[in-house]
Amino acid sequence: MENIIEIQNLVKTFDGIAAVNEISFFVQRGEFFGLLGPNGAGKTTTIRMLYGFSPRTRGKLRIFGMDISTEYRKIKARIGVCQQDNTLDPDLTVEQNLHVFAEYFAIPKKEAFERSRELLEFFALNHKKDAKVLELSGGMARRLILARSLINKPELLILDEPTTGLDPQARHQVWEKLEELKETGITVVITTHYMEEASRLCDRLVIVDHGKILVDGSPEDLIDRYAGRHIIEIEGPDQALIEYMKKHDFEYDDLDRRLILYEPEGRDLNHTIRERFCNEKCIYRNSTLEDVFLRLTGRGLRE
Amino acid sequence: MIDLAAFSWRFLKVWKRNLVVYQRIWKVSFLTPLFEPLFYILAFGLGFSGLIGSVHYGGADLSYTAFIVPALIATAVMWNAFFETTYGSFVRMYYQKTFDAMMATPLSLEEIIIAEIVWSASKSVAAAAIMLTVLGLLGFVQLPMGLLLIPLAFVGGLAFGAIGMFFTGIIPTIDMFNLPIFLFVTPMFLFSGTFFPISNLPGWMQPFALAFPLYHLAELARRFSIGTSETGTIISIGYLIVFFLFFTVLSFGAMKKRLIQ
Numbered sequence: 001m002e003n004i005i006e007i008q009n010l011v012k013t014f015d016g017i018a019a020v021n022e023i024s025f026f027v028q029r030g031e032f033f034g035l036l037g038p039n040g041a042g043k044t045t046t047i048r049m050l051y052g053f054s055p056r057t058r059g060k061l062r063i064f065g066m067d068i069s070t071e072y073r074k075i076k077a078r079i080g081v082c083q084q085d086n087t088l089d090p091d092l093t094v095e096q097n098l099h100v101f102a103e104y105f106a107i108p109k110k111e112a113f114e115r116s117r118e119l120l121e122f123f124a125l126n127h128k129k130d131a132k133v134l135e136l137s138g139g140m141a142r143r144l145i146l147a148r149s150l151i152n153k154p155e156l157l158i159l160d161e162p163t164t165g166l167d168p169q170a171r172h173q174v175w176e177k178l179e180e181l182k183e184t185g186i187t188v189v190i191t192t193h194y195m196e197e198a199s200r201l202c203d204r205l206v207i208v209d210h211g212k213i214l215v216d217g218s219p220e221d222l223i224d225r226y227a228g229r230h231i232i233e234i235e236g237p238d239q240a241l242i243e244y245m246k247k248h249d250f251e252y253d254d255l256d257r258r259l260i261l262y263e264p265e266g267r268d269l270n271h272t273i274r275e276r277f278c279n280e281k282c283i284y285r286n287s288t289l290e291d292v293f294l295r296l297t298g299r300g301l302r303e
Numbered sequence: 304m305i306d307l308a309a310f311s312w313r314f315l316k317v318w319k320r321n322l323v324v325y326q327r328i329w330k331v332s333f334l335t336p337l338f339e340p341l342f343y344i345l346a347f348g349l350g351f352s353g354l355i356g357s358v359h360y361g362g363a364d365l366s367y368t369a370f371i372v373p374a375l376i377a378t379a380v381m382w383n384a385f386f387e388t389t390y391g392s393f394v395r396m397y398y399q400k401t402f403d404a405m406m407a408t409p410l411s412l413e414e415i416i417i418a419e420i421v422w423s424a425s426k427s428v429a430a431a432a433i434m435l436t437v438l439g440l441l442g443f444v445q446l447p448m449g450l451l452l453i454p455l456a457f458v459g460g461l462a463f464g465a466i467g468m469f470f471t472g473i474i475p476t477i478d479m480f481n482l483p484i485f486l487f488v489t490p491m492f493l494f495s496g497t498f499f500p501i502s503n504l505p506g507w508m509q510p511f512a513l514a515f516p517l518y519h520l521a522e523l524a525r526r527f528s529i530g531t532s533e534t535g536t537i538i539s540i541g542y543l544i545v546f547f548l549f550f551t552v553l554s555f556g557a558m559k560k561r562l563i564q
Contacts, residue, residue, distance in 0.1 A: 014564065051407055052406075053403075053406055053407065053563070054563060054564050055563065072409075072411075073409040073411075076407065076408060076409045077409045081407035083400075083403060083404070083407065085400050085403065086400070087399075087400040087401070087403050087404035087407075088404075089320070089399065089401055089404070090399055091324040091327075091399070092320075092323065092324065096323060100316075100319075100320045100323060101404075101408065103316040103319060103320070104313070104316050104317075104405060104408035104409065104410050105408055105409060106313065106316070106409070148404075149407075152408075
């Protein structure tokens with residue numbers, strides 16, 4: 001498979017402090033790749049280096065086999081970027097936003113108009129094409145940013161928190177559109193805080209924290225590796241339970257009022273726990289990527 | 304320092320973006336250059352000139368109105384370009400994140416800056432053209448020589464657009480544009496031989512006036528509209544061009560420092 005992105009020992013420092021510290025990963029053509037991490041982990045900094053917005057301090061960064069610092073025009077012509085902030089042009093209408101953006105890519109007018117029409121159709125914004133951007137709802141604005149990032153038929157789409165701040169309906173709608181896009185074979189790099197989003201969309205992902213990559217793998221693989229298949233959450237755990245866990249060397253996280261037990265492969269602990277240790281409330285559930293994320297990055301508040 | 308690969312015709316795309324926006328508001332925008340010179344002529348030319356009589360300038364005695372009319376065009380050129388690359392560009396850069404979006408496309412930051420400056424000069428041209436029509440019809444500008452005011456407005460607009468862009472690159476918040484306006488633009492507006500010849504200034508102040516780009520723009524405006532000036536045409540044009548280039552290069556540095564991290 002062809003590597004669309006190749007990053008090796010990439011470093012970005014701000015005033016001597018490393019925001020991205022020696023990270024390495026690659027993304028293959030057609031992959032939907034996730035970059036996950038708590039706030040301040042270095043996701044957006046990495047993404048900004050990817051699309052040439054901020055220059056790297058050190059390391060190798062190649063996109064389509066080219067160097068972003070010298071061949072940024074060629075690279076940018078082939079990528080689409082959906083930034084975290086709403087960068088839509090409020091002075092223009094919905095349709096003009098697409099037309100004007102197409103100009104920046106030097107797309108011929110006829111093609112630009114046709115492409116805009118298709119994209120407005122695809123993102124269900126046709127009825128709003130003459131509206132002002134400020135009149136759009138959060139979900140519509142997000143869809144328009146997505147539409148705009150596709151105006152140049154990019155081979156690589158970079159999405160920085162594409163669903164942050166959207167209500168569940170709008171978020172699911174964006175996911176559906178992204179899934180449809182995935183079918184077309186486009187390569188996608190996405191950052192998100194929603195683990196459900198990452199599980200659903202990503203073929204492969206990395207979790208970063210403090211500028212370093214902690215783990216790398218498919219969502220299922222990471223869940224298997226770091227959170228087991230099932231989890232038992234026990235509210236109000238008592239000392240007897242903790243002693244029982246320690247004795248059997250089970251993996252768990254003690255959150256004081258709540259204990260999270262990672263059920264080992266092949267053991268059925270649910271009954272034992274329920275019968276012997278469940279004082280208040282016990283939940284037996286499938287493990288999720290969120291469990292992996294919290295285990296690896298800790299539960300302490302960021303920022 | 305300057306990377307030539309960062310410059311291409313693509314800057315016109317950004318210029319065109321501003322034109323598209325302007326087309327939505329031009330009906331309001333063109334009222335100012337249409338009526339402002341009329342107000343000034345009424346206030347200063349008719350009301351004020353009775354107190355003054357004639358102005359001795361460039362070896363000739365001019366009526367006060369004839370003296371200030373070319374300067375009115377020059378100041379309009381200044382305000383239009385300077386406001387566009389200060390308040391206008393700052394809003395696009397800071398509040399609307401328009402430059403951020405552009406930088407995710409094949410555009411370079413240099414092209415965005417050039418486009419903003421050229422756009423500001425275009426607005427100066429539009430304002431000068433409207434004023435020229437009014438003032439030409441009223442007989443205050445000699446034609447066809449006065450048509451040279453159009454390209455002149457462009458050159459002057461580039462100079463003021465460039466220094467405005469530089470301030471946009473270094474100013475922390477939008478309120479602080481008051482500072483360069485108060486310290487730089489207002490004194491320039493008053494003491495550039497606009498409302499009185501600089502020979503009326505105390506001797507020590509005259510070299511300062513000569514450093515003001517507005518002085519040279521007003522000189523050139525008089526040369527092209529009434530055929531008289533006190534400074535060499537080539538010197539004044541050269542000064543405006545050097546001023547434009549100097550502050551354009553400075554604004555590249557300032558904006559890079561501000562936007563690219």
